Amino acid sequence: MTRSAERLVIAIDGPSASGKGTIANRLAAHFGLPHLDTGLLYRAVGWIAARTGRNPAKIAAELNSGDLADPILRGDEAGQEGSKVAAIPEVRANLLKFQKEFASKEGGAVLDGRDIGTVICPDAPVKLFVTASPESRAERRYQELRARGVDTIKPRVLAEMAERDRRDSERAAAPLKAAPDAWLLDTSDMDADAAFAAALAFIERKGFRSPGP
Numbered sequence: 703m704t705r706s707a708e709r710l711v712i713a714i715d716g717p718s719a720s721g722k723g724t725i726a727n728r729l730a731a732h733f734g735l736p737h738l739d740t741g742l743l744y745r746a747v748g749w750i751a752a753r754t755g756r757n758p759a760k761i762a763a764e765l766n767s768g769d770l771a772d773p774i775l776r777g778d779e780a781g782q783e784g785s786k787v788a789a790i791p792e793v794r795a796n797l798l799k800f801q802k803e804f805a806s807k808e809g810g811a812v813l814d815g816r817d818i819g820t821v822i823c824p825d826a827p828v829k830l831f832v833t834a835s836p837e838s839r840a841e842r843r844y845q846e847l848r849a850r851g852v853d854t855i856k857p858r859v860l861a862e863m864a865e866r867d868r869r870d871s872e873r874a875a876a877p878l879k880a881a882p883d884a885w886l887l888d889t890s891d892m893d894a895d896a897a898f899a900a901a902l903a904f905i906e907r908k909g910f911r912s913p914g915p
Contacts, residue, residue: 710810714812718781720832721892725830725898733912735809745783781866791874819881819883820881821876830885834888836860
């Protein structure tokens with residue numbers, strides 16, 4: 703069975719440093735689809751709010767794609783600020799339209815975040831929940847920070863990750879959790895190529911194929 707003519711929306715959820723962003727990027731390129739890292743929305747809102755003192759909900763209501771281009775949003779500090787404002791229901795509500803409009807693009811889209819399969823795209827034909835052990839995720843983040851010249855130690859990275867996981871999982875508004883029909887992909891013992899191959903194989907088993915040349 704092939705479903706090439708069907709709109710392909712791929713919803714990918716999971717905690718930080720699980721590999722979901724890399725998988726999402728590669729799947730988007732493979733299928734020729736636009737990709738949205740929804741975490742950047744919250745990072746941008748949190749970063750702007752922390753620097754200006756403005757109301758995060760108002761920032762979220764006025765956010766546009768140009769606000770997502772700043773490389774600083776990929777940093778750990780922006781990630782922590784993003785996790786904080788993500789717990790504010792008004793912020794989530796004001797970013798909902800942005801995400802749903804992106805997901806409705808002709809032909810489909812790939813979105814990754816923490817509530818894509820449960821809130822943003824509950825009807826997506828493909829849902830993945832990408833996870834990994836805390837130790838594996840902390841090691842990946844540690845190596846990433848060191849490569850960027852950030853001076854840190856593994857225990858601190860692990861502690862900060864655990865605190866962010868707690869906030870994301872326990873917040874009242876759209877907590878981090880797997881959708882009931884999401885496929886669980888544990889990347890603890892996988893490199894990027896193996897994780898992508900596993901995700902692609904799952905999607906192909908559902909009948910979706912890349913457009914080809």
